Amino acid sequence: MSVAVSAPSATLPRLLDGVPAEGAMTLDVHLAVHGVAPWVGGSRRASAARSPMIDEVARAGLCGRGGGGFPTAIKMRAVADAGGAGSRAPSWWAPGRRPIVVVNAAEGEPASLKDRTLLEALPHLVLDGAALSAEAVGADEAIVCVCSLSVDAQESVERAIVERGGQDRVRFSIADLPARYVAGQESALVRFLSGGPALPIFTPPMPFERGVRQRPTLVNNPETLAHVALIARYGAGWFRQLGTASQPGSALVTLGGAVAGPGVYEIEHGASLASLIDAAGGATEELRAVLIGGYAGAWVDARHLPALALADEQLAPYGARLGTGVVVLLGESGCGPAETARVTRWLARESAGQCGPCVHGLGAIATCLEGAVAGVPEGGSQRIAHLLSIVSRRGACSHPDGTARFVESAVEVFAEELAEHARNGPCLACATANMLPLPASRRGGPR
Amino acid sequence: MSRHAALTREHLRVNPIACEAHGMCAELLPEQIALDEWGYPLVGDEPVAFELLELARQAVRACPTRALLLERRETR
Numbered sequence A: 001m002s003v004a005v006s007a008p009s010a011t012l013p014r015l016l017d018g019v020p021a022e023g024a025m026t027l028d029v030h031l032a033v034h035g036v037a038p039w040v041g042g043s044r045r046a047s048a049a050r051s052p053m054i055d056e057v058a059r060a061g062l063c064g065r066g067g068g069g070f071p072t073a074i075k076m077r078a079v080a081d082a083g084g085a086g087s088r089a090p091s092w093w094a095p096g097r098r099p100i101v102v103v104n105a106a107e108g109e110p111a112s113l114k115d116r117t118l119l120e121a122l123p124h125l126v127l128d129g130a131a132l133s134a135e136a137v138g139a140d141e142a143i144v145c146v147c148s149l150s151v152d153a154q155e156s157v158e159r160a161i162v163e164r165g166g167q168d169r170v171r172f173s174i175a176d177l178p179a180r181y182v183a184g185q186e187s188a189l190v191r192f193l194s195g196g197p198a199l200p201i202f203t204p205p206m207p208f209e210r211g212v213r214q215r216p217t218l219v220n221n222p223e224t225l226a227h228v229a230l231i232a233r234y235g236a237g238w239f240r241q242l243g244t245a246s247q248p249g250s251a252l253v254t255l256g257g258a259v260a261g262p263g264v265y266e267i268e269h270g271a272s273l274a275s276l277i278d279a280a281g282g283a284t285e286e287l288r289a290v291l292i293g294g295y296a297g298a299w300v301d302a303r304h305l306p307a308l309a310l311a312d313e314q315l316a317p318y319g320a321r322l323g324t325g326v327v328v329l330l331g332e333s334g335c336g337p338a339e340t341a342r343v344t345r346w347l348a349r350e351s352a353g354q355c356g357p358c359v360h361g362l363g364a365i366a367t368c369l370e371g372a373v374a375g376v377p378e379g380g381s382q383r384i385a386h387l388l389s390i391v392s393r394r395g396a397c398s399h400p401d402g403t404a405r406f407v408e409s410a411v412e413v414f415a416e417e418l419a420e421h422a423r424n425g426p427c428l429a430c431a432t433a434n435m436l437p438l439p440a441s442r443r444g445g446p447r
Numbered sequence B: 001m002s003r004h005a006a007l008t009r010e011h012l013r014v015n016p017i018a019c020e021a022h023g024m025c026a027e028l029l030p031e032q033i034a035l036d037e038w039g040y041p042l043v044g045d046e047p048v049a050f051e052l053l054e055l056a057r058q059a060v061r062a063c064p065t066r067a068l069l070l071e072r073r074e075t076r
Helices: A027-034 A044-050 A052-060 A072-082 A114-121 A123-137 A151-164 A186-193 A222-239 A273-279 A302-307 A312-318 A336-349 A356-374 A380-391 A399-413 A415-424 B024-028 B050-062
Strands: A100-105 A141-147 A171-177 A217-220 A250-257 A263-268 A287-292 A298-301 A326-331 B010-014 B033-035 B041-043 B068-072
Touching (some): A114 A141, A141 A151, A186 A217, A336 A356, A380 A399, A399 A415, B010 B050, B024 B033, B024 B050
Parallel strands (some): A100 A141
Antiparallel strands (some): B010 B068
16 A cells, blocks of 8 residues: 555544534545555455454454444454355355445434444545455445434435445445334344345344345444444554553443533543543533443443443443443433333333244333332332343343343342332422433334 | 253254244243243253253144254353
């Protein structure tokens, strides 16, 4: 590559470097900030399994940013291998097995804004990452999946693809995803892109084996790909200059709730939550609890706040993971049980309706919580504990598991409030509970 | 006294999308399959005991929606 890009300093921002206050960073500005994406080259199919790009991503220790946290390089290798990239077989030997890259910007998590923010403001960083990943796994096609409600993000990606003028070695297209919580689940996405409904399927086969149109499919979150775009330019060593040993690099976090400046922030893994709150102008009131990792995440008591660092290893003792990077602050004036009950009812309605334990279980859990909030608990805490134990790991996807984790943490963190509600019924804050964002009702919409 | 039942490498797994709570599996193999309050099978993670393997296979065959699976897992 003739264009030399000097590695920027080890400080933040990385992804959000030069982010425009409004609208999208144009291709010219993007290239001025980051330089041209270096093609690692080589004949695509013969060398992909040993792609230097995949090795670099492995050395960087990049993990997926869509909530699962799976090592990105392992996924890339699996897709490259399934595509036969490592074998000596010529490409005509296995027609139709050429891998596909899917950019998963479904972002069904209502409290998360980071993926649409990336697509709206920095589409070229994501497209660079998709193009580089496609080259690394031997794909010639990349589909950017955006929720049908994220119109701005869709338009931004459309404009960016036109701006690139077909200079990439990968063909880009955009898919309009139905607005469903589970639509972003990998197998649901694959099923939808193959012409089916956006609902999870029973695995195996895993998408990396047989995904979109039976082809090996690399499904990655936009933020993950944006990191790939930077790792390709500046290297694994640079990536690891921020973050922790087990979770290197920076991450995008959507901070919301009782904070002066809610929004998307880029943090270093392991940064203290207190410093993030300070950077966002501070909390607007005394805090009661923090929801970390979104609606498949966990509540943590605010008394732990001084010790909370935003990395999985540091959050594990509190039962939390960074997941999709959602952090919502609940103030003392809010009602944790009521917030949890509202969201749990929504999560129950968002069930794909395919698996019995999820369909019946999540509804029963929501009913239980609503009863507890109203002061007429059905079967008490034992009933909830029993229901939580029987929904986990019994769905085709992890929707019931995530919901169970979320509710379980609420029962623990808000034990006092729940006891109080059992004695005296609903509190004053119950009626106005709206700290956790939920999308407008979309029943009857496309599935 | 503990008599260790000889274990196979076969594990039961339910395809939760296919399962329609007919409950045949729990009838045939109550030793390893219980039903939840809605009639859906609760299947443990442990491997099938050697003496139950034939019954497990029968349960798999008896499932009207083919939702019960026997899967061989290599020990890790």
